[in-house]
Amino acid sequence: MRPVRALPLIGLLAALVAPTPGLARAPSSRSSGAAAPAAIVQGLPADRAWQNDVHHRAQHLVDAGFVAGMSIAVTRGDRVVYVGSFGVADTDSGRRVDEHTRFYIASTTKALTAAAVLLQASRGALQLDAPISHYLPDLAFKAPLRADAITVRDLLSMTDGIDACLPVVFRTAYTGVFTPSGLMALMAQCGPSPTGRRFDYRNLPYNLLGMVLAPATTDGWKAVVRADVLAPLGMTETTARLSTLAPGRIALPHEATGAGFRRIRLGKVDNNLHAAGAYFSTARDLAQFVAAQVSDGRLDGHRVFPAGVLASSYAQHAEQDRDFGTYHRYGWGYGWDLGTYQGQTLVHRFGSFPGYRSHVSFMPERGLGVVILSNGLAEPFGIDDLADYIYDRLAATPDVADTRYAAALQQGERRKARYAEHLRKQRAIQRARQQQPLAHPLAAYAGRYTNAQMGTLTWRLIAGQLDVTSGAARSRADIYDAATNQMRVELTGGGEVVTFHFPDASAAADSLQYSGYRFERQ
Numbered sequence: 001m002r003p004v005r006a007l008p009l010i011g012l013l014a015a016l017v018a019p020t021p022g023l024a025r026a027p028s029s030r031s032s033g034a035a036a037p038a039a040i041v042q043g044l045p046a047d048r049a050w051q052n053d054v055h056h057r058a059q060h061l062v063d064a065g066f067v068a069g070m071s072i073a074v075t076r077g078d079r080v081v082y083v084g085s086f087g088v089a090d091t092d093s094g095r096r097v098d099e100h101t102r103f104y105i106a107s108t109t110k111a112l113t114a115a116a117v118l119l120q121a122s123r124g125a126l127q128l129d130a131p132i133s134h135y136l137p138d139l140a141f142k143a144p145l146r147a148d149a150i151t152v153r154d155l156l157s158m159t160d161g162i163d164a165c166l167p168v169v170f171r172t173a174y175t176g177v178f179t180p181s182g183l184m185a186l187m188a189q190c191g192p193s194p195t196g197r198r199f200d201y202r203n204l205p206y207n208l209l210g211m212v213l214a215p216a217t218t219d220g221w222k223a224v225v226r227a228d229v230l231a232p233l234g235m236t237e238t239t240a241r242l243s244t245l246a247p248g249r250i251a252l253p254h255e256a257t258g259a260g261f262r263r264i265r266l267g268k269v270d271n272n273l274h275a276a277g278a279y280f281s282t283a284r285d286l287a288q289f290v291a292a293q294v295s296d297g298r299l300d301g302h303r304v305f306p307a308g309v310l311a312s313s314y315a316q317h318a319e320q321d322r323d324f325g326t327y328h329r330y331g332w333g334y335g336w337d338l339g340t341y342q343g344q345t346l347v348h349r350f351g352s353f354p355g356y357r358s359h360v361s362f363m364p365e366r367g368l369g370v371v372i373l374s375n376g377l378a379e380p381f382g383i384d385d386l387a388d389y390i391y392d393r394l395a396a397t398p399d400v401a402d403t404r405y406a407a408a409l410q411q412g413e414r415r416k417a418r419y420a421e422h423l424r425k426q427r428a429i430q431r432a433r434q435q436q437p438l439a440h441p442l443a444a445y446a447g448r449y450t451n452a453q454m455g456t457l458t459w460r461l462i463a464g465q466l467d468v469t470s471g472a473a474r475s476r477a478d479i480y481d482a483a484t485n486q487m488r489v490e491l492t493g494g495g496e497v498v499t500f501h502f503p504d505a506s507a508a509a510d511s512l513q514y515s516g517y518r519f520e521r522q
Contacts, residue, residue, distance in 0.1 A: 069375050103283075116221075138184055232304050342392070381412065438479065445500055457514065
């Protein structure tokens with residue numbers, strides 16, 4: 001049985017909303033008496049007009065309910081030239097975002113992992129064209145796929161030809177229940193990708209790169225990235241160890257309700273922060289990484305990394321042909337998407353996880369970079385539109401930037417309204433589903449169910465409601481289709497349907513089907 005899933009927020013909203021032309025009135029900083037907060041300014045004109053414009057448009061996104069909270073940084077050349085913070089880190093307490101608030105950056109992590117691999121290779125500690133079996137001699141895949149036919153470079157460029165290997169991704173990104181030897185055993189069930197050696201974006205190649213960086217250790221790659229990338233750049237507010245952060249320093253995740261934002265459970269712990277999606281960081285810290293990328297290894301006037309190493313990460317190493325918002329993605333570097341905005345190259349790597357969205361990008365030809373981190377969106381592209389405005393504002397006249405942003409803002413308002421209506425309808429559907437009479441009492445569904453590859457799902461009856469956990473992953477279970485004993489859960493962010501099997505009308509369930517895998521009751 002194929003798994004039934006709901007689209008995550010970005011995919012869902014993109015499907016719900018068709019682009020619509022037109023202009024709306026953008027917020028005008030030139031008519032407001034409010035001033036932007038103090039910013040770092042070097043290498044740009046001394047006037048603060050552009051900073052005020054960015055500040056007011058960012059504040060408008062918060063005030064208009066597009067985002068719960070966010071932090072922004074702008075770079076020019078090898079320097080960070082602006083940092084700003086907006087909105088709330090926690091709607092329950094009212095705690096505000098500040099310059100030191102950490103956001104989860106999800107797949108933006110891949111750019112950091114790639115940088116560590118390239119720096120290791122520049123010192124001769126790794127060979128990009130060596131087969132991964134050289135570093136992981138016990139690694140084996142399902143025939144005819146062979147580990148000695150896949151190189152480190154293939155993993156970096158995501159042209160490795162390995163299939164999705166869901167159990168590895170489920171354990172590393174969600175449950176956190178794995179060991180290095182256990183992952184090796186799971187890899188033996190991973191076969192060739194149906195797309196062959198064409199570029200195929202997913203987490204698995206970068207999970208493997210983490211293993212290559214530190215074989216036989218669960219998270220030794222974190223120490224490598226810290227020593228080779230974070231420490232030299234002074235990125236002291238970036239960590240892949242959530243347990244080291246005080247709760248008051250974290251931007252907590254939120255979801256849109258259609259009338260605002262609601263705080264949701266933080267689905268990350270140390271064990272499920274992985275080499276394809278690990279870090280909590282600040283906008284300023286990531287801007288230092290971006291500045292070093294733009295300047296090919298320099299930061300604040302000093303050379304940090306050898307020339308040519310970071311630049312090789314945004315040379316094109318694979319082809320892609322797809323659109324994301326206003327960007328056309330034509331290629332992939334090492335850890336970076338290569339795209340265009342207004343005819344200019346935009347190197348970017350975004351991240352998305354329930355309650356978080358990151359935008360990290362730079363324009364090599366112009367020497368500009370933008371970082372925007374958020375902890376709750378009411379529509380998927382608002383922070384990208386703001387990044388576009390920043391690039392436009394620093395390149396064109398204010399009127400040109402305002403005109404483009406006004407059009408983007410109107411489309412964003414329509415996306416937000418469409419999503420709010422979608423949420424209203426979904427809540428009505430879910431309420432109706434909960435009224436369906438089940439053929440069995442809820443207690444008959446509760447219990448521990450195990451699959452050798454995916455792990456254990458534990459279902460508990462708590463205050464009259466089914467709750468399911470698997471390691472760090474947890475979700476409430478709602479009735480999806482009572483007639484077929486189906487429940488809806490959100491263990492991986494999007495909705496997933498679980499089907500329970502009963503041997504007869506009077507017994508408890510003996511198994512269930514989740515994401516195409518059969519779990520047996522223990």
